[in-house]
Amino acid sequence: MMRFQDKSIIVTGAGSGIGRAAATLFAAEGGRVICADKTDGADATVQAIRDAGGTAEAVRIDAGLEEDVQRVVALAVERFGGLDIMFANAGISGGMANIFDTDVALITEVLRVNLIGPYLAIKHAAPEIAKRGVGAIVLTASVAGIRSGAGSPAYSASKAGVINLAKTAAQQLSGSNVRVNAICPGLTETGMTKPTFDYARDAGKMDRVGRLNPLRRGAQPEELAKVALFLASDDASYVNGQAIAVDGGLSSSHPVTKQEYGRTAV
Numbered sequence: 557m558m559r560f561q562d563k564s565i566i567v568t569g570a571g572s573g574i575g576r577a578a579a580t581l582f583a584a585e586g587g588r589v590i591c592a593d594k595t596d597g598a599d600a601t602v603q604a605i606r607d608a609g610g611t612a613e614a615v616r617i618d619a620g621l622e623e624d625v626q627r628v629v630a631l632a633v634e635r636f637g638g639l640d641i642m643f644a645n646a647g648i649s650g651g652m653a654n655i656f657d658t659d660v661a662l663i664t665e666v667l668r669v670n671l672i673g674p675y676l677a678i679k680h681a682a683p684e685i686a687k688r689g690v691g692a693i694v695l696t697a698s699v700a701g702i703r704s705g706a707g708s709p710a711y712s713a714s715k716a717g718v719i720n721l722a723k724t725a726a727q728q729l730s731g732s733n734v735r736v737n738a739i740c741p742g743l744t745e746t747g748m749t750k751p752t753f754d755y756a757r758d759a760g761k762m763d764r765v766g767r768l769n770p771l772r773r774g775a776q777p778e779e780l781a782k783v784a785l786f787l788a789s790d791d792a793s794y795v796n797g798q799a800i801a802v803d804g805g806l807s808s809s810h811p812v813t814k815q816e817y818g819r820t821a822v
């Protein structure tokens with residue numbers, strides 16, 4: 557029996573990166589996946605899933621718009637008879653503007669997609685999932701939401717909000733059997749970070765990518781998706797209200813210089 561056999565699953569941001577990897581893995585484990593994205597990237601994800609014998613459907617949504625979130629939840633119920641899992645993963649970086657260069661329009665848009673999006677996902681998915689008697693919501697936050705230094709002020713604030721949303725929603729869904737958790741990715745090679753990885757590769761500087769974490773590399777999307785799948789699965793049946801860093805160990809330490817370590821172990 558596969559972990560997600562016949563489960564009805566929504567993945568937002570499924571047209572690229574972590575969302576595409578998660579949708580593909582959910583389907584490979586028997587899930588029926590609504591691949592939602594604002595671009596037609598979800599069509600390619602769905603095609604690949606179908607080519608591999610899986611079940612998926614693409615839908616174009618803006619994850620930060622309430623009517624679109626309601627529409628995608630209704631679609632899952634209509635096509636697959638209900639909803640078991642929501643992976644609210646869509647997000648934007650909003651660029652690297654500092655506080656003084658960030659205008660209200662920019663921070664409003666980053667918060668709308670990155671924070672209001674997951675809020676709406678919980679608001680509209682949780683009641684449907686609760687009808688099944690058990691299920692899970694996973695949100696994509698970021699190490700940028702844990703402390704400063706991994707994104708713009710707008711992005712970091714949005715992701716800090718997502719971390720709290722996972723905790724608060726888990727509490728407010730008490731008694732429903734709907735668990736809510738978040739993943740906090742570190743630097744991962746996706747559409748969002750393509751310029752960084754492309755630049756490093758072209759400049760022969762890949763050894764500098766992710767060098768601040770003890771694994772000394774960036775992540776691949778599947779490494780994040782696998783943790784999201786764990787949190788969505790019954791394997792995590794007693795994990796609730798948590799934000800799990802998936803960052804190669806980046807957030808496990810305060811900044812220190814190599815000299816302060818003395819000799820490293822290897």
Ligand SMILES: NC(=O)c1ccc[n+]([C@@H]2O[C@H](COP(=O)([O-])OP(=O)(O)OC[C@H]3O[C@@H](n4cnc5c(N)ncnc54)[C@H](O)[C@@H]3O)[C@@H](O)[C@H]2O)c1
Binds near residue numbers: 574646740743749
């Ligand atoms: N890549 C990283 O290093 C990294 C690190 C920490 C957190 N994250 C988070 O991971 C999540 C997935 O991003 P990714 O890295 O896979 O990037 P990505 O750009 O490859 O994928 C993001 C997807 O979300 C979609 N999207 C954006 N805005 C949307 C909207 N309003 N409605 C619907 N879809 C929308 C995009 O079209 C895209 O397909 C995001 O929440 C991001 O903030 C990424």
